[in-house]
């Protein structure tokens with residue numbers, strides 16, 4: 001069985017680095033070799049980079065609502081912060097747009113939230129010249145926390161709302177950043193907890209039921225939140241509520257969400273007049 | 288749950304359930320047919336029919352029927368590829384009572400005239416569940432090698448099948464029996480830990496009382 005609690009994950013990380021505890025545990029459970037696991041994870045890392053490299057601002061999604069945003073951010077005439085932060089925003093948009101335009105991406109943990117992890121990891125590698133091997137290690141750390149979230153709560157928008165997709169991805173990305181930047185396992189747990197807390201209650205309300213609006217831009221929210229929470233955790237800021245309890249709270253909030261806010265495309269933004277018009281035009285075959 | 292259920296798969300977007308899961312349903316159907324289909328009538332239920340076009344569910348199911356994987360970059364062009372290789376596909380909406388919202392019913396025909404109807408649901412992530420094969424209600428994921436037998440309902444037949452499997456070194460993971468009435472036609476669905484050798488499938492087909500044998504090899508692309 002995979003890790004069922006962050007508590008358990010931290011215990012396993014007493015003897016060896018957290019990412020390695022996740023790798024070893026998975027190899028034992030699944031009966032696969034360390035080499036096989038590492039080469040699979042390396043392929044996922046390469047695919048994340050390939051998705052961003054494959055970005056084409058001319059592409060549009062099925063509804064025509066998505067496309068070209070990342071290129072605008074990159075060539076903004078008046079950026080407020082620019083630099084690293086703009087790169088994070090652009091990378092989140094690139095992966096999200098690629099996904100909406102039926103290009104190849106890595107579900108992490110889902111297709112809708114596929115932009116969050118690459119958005120923080122690619123600019124990080126760029127800035128700190130981190131070798132690929134260490135980036136892959138960070139993916140194991142992220143997956144370890146993701147496994148606990150999936151086991152205790154959910155990583156599906158249909159089950160738990162967007163907090164379970166973008167929220168989980170953001171929490172995983174926050175932990176990955178702390179891992180990369182030399183933080184302790186406890187700091188990873190605090191980063192994960194804070195990131196999830198910040199997005200608690202986020203509903204899943206895709207316009208016309210498509211993974212386009214608000215999904216693509218929520219990847220930016222997830223990435224920026226991960227960055228802020230990792231920064232806080234590395235500075236010694238702690239989550240007042242332990243990570244496992246935050247995950248359990250996410251689960252109960254998900255259960256309380258009405259159907260209309262769990263990927264049915266019936267509530268929230270999906271129920272706005274503009275969204276309803278878009279949905280109607282799609283049904284009529286106008287777009 | 289492995290780390291790769293959380294991280295990955297590599298897939299063509301936009302939706303784990305509507306796109307990647309739909310490819311899997313198409314692949315499973317092709318594998319169960321045991322041949323490349325030349326015709327496919329696809330009925331889409333619930334959210335598959337409501338938002339399927341925008342998610343590329345039609346293209347994803349077709350890609351699966353063509354034997355593609357969920358990360359195949361040709362997926363968006365699968366409808367025109369199908370026309371090129373002589374697979375004729377139609378889509379229509381359907382309302383099924385009590386079905387999972389992401390359900391598709393695929394009736395496929397092989398070049399030799401064999402037909403098969405598969406009902407399957409995409410459960411999220413890229414996990415799927417087959418809920419019907421022809422008129423039979425079933426429940427399997429297609430993650431394991433799966434054997435579907437139609438047999439006359441006579442004493443001892445289950446034991447004979449189990450015997451044949453164990454003699455071939457195949458361990459049974461799950462076994463489900465269905466029957467339509469005492470002494471009538473019945474069915475067995477067997478999930479196994481090992482793939483079934485071709486010789487075993489032949490021996491099963493020749494067993495007295497077994498009317499049809501279908502086999503799904505999750506690793507085989509058919």
Ligand code: SF4
Pocket residue numbers: 112113156157158161162163165166203204205206210211212213214215216218263
């Ligand atoms: S709004 Fe729903 S479909 Fe879109 S990313 Fe969030 S959970 Fe996924």
